[in-house]
Amino acid sequence: MSKATIYDVAGAARVSLATVSRAINNPEKVKPETRERVLRVIEELGYKPNAFAKGLASRKSTTVAVVVPDMSRASIAEMMNGIADIARVYKYSILLYVLESEDASEEDILREIIAAQVDGILYLNDEITSPQYEFLRTIKNTYQIPVVLTNTFYPEDDEIPSVSIDYERAGYEITKKLLDEGRKHIYMVSTVRKYMVNDLKEAGYLRAMNESGLEPKVMRTSGRISINTEHFNEYFKDNKVDGVIAVRDSIAISFMNVAFENDVRIPEDIGVCGFQNTKYARLARPQLSCVDLPIYDMGAVGMRLLTKLMNKEEVTDRVIKLPHSIVLRKTTL
Template sequence: MTVTVTIYDVAREAGVSMATVSRVVNNNPNVKPQTRKKVFEAIERLGYRPNAVARGLASKKTTTVGVVIPDISNSIFSEVARGIEDIANMYHYNIILCNADKRKEKEIRVINTLLEKQVDGLLFMGGAVTEEHIQAFKTSSVPIVLCATADENNTIPSVDIDHEKAAYDAVQVLIQNGHRSIAMISGSLQDPANGYARYQGYKKALEEAGIALSEDLVRVGNYRYESGSEATKYFLELPQRPSAIFAATDEMAIGAIHTLQDNGLRVPEDVSVISVDNIRMASMVRPTLTTVAQPMYDIGAVSMRLLTKLMNKETKEGDLTQVILPHEVIQRNSVAHV
């Protein structure tokens, strides 16, 4: 049976007061080096671990941040999470990462669970921010930052890219290469960022080029490989197949490329493909995928840094809390001139 070692045991072992042990554990500079050494030696001998819960109750801080991730299996979110964790470690915060499976009811439940655990701040990553989310956020007494998404009215601090402009720039690449029949594999139009905003960017680029929007050339996917493949099968059954496909995510674009190749078509000679994200697989697929890169690591890192400022009350009125990071077109080999 394991016996729990307490701060009292450490104090007795080191021959000091409990207050001195507490000062050492909390890195208080007002302790003599010799005394500090004695306390650390006692901690090591006894295998003492400070009680984070008790310390949190005393300081009213848990040094823990809750992170809601929409889909832990999606590589793009893992890159955001890496940026979050690196900055969290730099500022001595731990993170609790919760997967919400892109389901609104689970997202709300996870948000409430993390707030009940007395986290010092919350990062909500990706997905649509609905009125139900806003209501859950309003019950929070700690700062919240939206990461890789934003609410419709920009009332909550957020870090993201301009999704409409990213999609517009991708479609511009196709138009500049002579394409006029351009299909789109969209995300959910209920998703304001990856879905609706990217659809709006596609639509705007076509309108500016004088190309009529055809609903037959738009299919809604779920951001994953399989939905990109299914949408492409649909395009190939049209009386006149498109000369190019813009996919809202790289994963759907890779599904499109493989389906085109499975049907005996060459990419980009027969059909060009472009997308948004720049996941690692974009440079591994053949042909390599031309895409608009989101700075996913930076989105995570900047979100976490903004949250640390809010948690530590470092921000002043008028400080920028809606941050838009730049995107970049990465030219590879999946787009041809026609």
Template sequence: MSKVTIYDVARVADVSLATVSRVLNNPEKVKPKTRERVLTAIKELGYRPNAIARGLASRRSTNVGLIVPTCSRASASEMIDGVADIADKYRYSVFLNVTHNENDIANNAWQNMIASQVDGVLMMADKLTDDEVERLATDTVPTVLLSVKDLEGRLPAVLIDYELAAYEATKKLIENGNKDIAFITSSSHHAMNDLKEQGYRRALEEAGLEPRVLGLYTKFESSLNAFKEFFDNNKAPEAALAVRDSVAVMFMNAAIDHGINVPQDLEIIGFQNTKYAIMSRPQLSTINIPTYDIGAVAMRLLTKLMKEEEITETQITLPHSFVWRQTTR
């Protein structure tokens, strides 16, 4: 007979892993009816919590969960450094969960993290549904979003003003005399990319110019072909703003391969100021996002939430800046 697990208890009691975990460790935080249902399932199944895990959970140490969709992005690694440095100052243990699937973050990844007895969660997730946000916001374990936000402000978040940053970057391209300015974005929905697009469109509308939104970016390999096909079959824009540095560099390389001069014939601005901006030739002008600071500030905010300290601001916007290099005039 296979060993009964916490997953079996959650299934029989028809609750989340997080709820089972709270019944075992913080029962006073669970509604009596729900608590009774979980306890009944535990008794019927003969579930025995792992003694070592329970012993670790009972210690006074603080455990923080950090959930990211990938570590391959340069911005993600810098943000993790910011989280880790502040966590080290507080002597927290940080458990990293790399999902490789943004659609999984608010379901299995988050529930598994809660079941691991973390005291708080930091999360990078750009594809949260309204129901998922509502569930995370009402849970007793505090969760802070990194570099993204719930547009209704239900979850604490640390990020920059993406709309304003894109607006200012587009204004710069307009001031340089460009009229045909493209916005290079993802072919799939990302909430923060939508904010960037809003800023781009606002600047064009004020200047009386028409937008040219190109949803060309998917995954790295397929994007290279998409950019090549674009320049094979379309007139190149005079300027472009891309949602990420890596996207800007791929677009620029495809343009150069088609004999287009950067920045004389095509100006390009990226987003984030990652290593790609420095490594590209010509070097990329970009919007600087303080990713390390976002991680550090989010960790400090989560600390206050875990300690139930008074907080005056849960939506923290850090300042962005611009780094002008060789892809703009």
């Protein structure tokens, strides 16, 4: 008697347990090439379907794919808490896909998500280009999988619903705060890698600086401390700085550390602001002034919106902008 299990078949065929079960019990729900591969592996291994495999096909469950850029960011972890809490209420299963992978491209990962036959996709990547958006539209329209953009949006189209904040306005407001302190040499510290949401933060900064008749100064660096520390040290040598707005809290705190090493007083000499209000902003000394993003709420509202789409409920507001605020602490006057 064969000792092969459904797990062996799924592993050899490179598919999920549910796909093996569908290939056996509901073959019309599986792509022909996938079904043929599964059946070929079943024959090779001598697998005998049992009640467990049949149960998988009949069991009603909802699986959501959550796509994140990487798991090292504190903001992603907090957003996942909001997603997980709503998923728990509805008894959803979550499959997590991380885009920062050396083994697969984003397109490969999205194809893997399609193959997993998920019921919906939450896309948390804040870097969204036209090709990426078009690929997500293809997933939505061709495979009938609802998609919600979370912590980002595509300004040229609202076919795919989104949950975010008004990043341009937030960039404008935090810049005005430093301008109101009388600072004139304010830098926006952004990333070398292009992110749509960072472009919007920069746009708000540029608007505030131009209205004040001051020269905008955008510095681009890396989110990696080993790289941006060197960049900041170089800037202190040749540039006058009295204000810094960083697109991430971690970059702002990295800047502060270099400032202290150069005997710069914060906030007396340089006012510093972050743009997330993660736990690191509260742990920093001095505590970091920030644009407060409703990070947990973005995850929770994104999952709730996806629930409506999966249940085929009417969605009238396809671009949701949650309110943000400015939290002033010890790095500003």
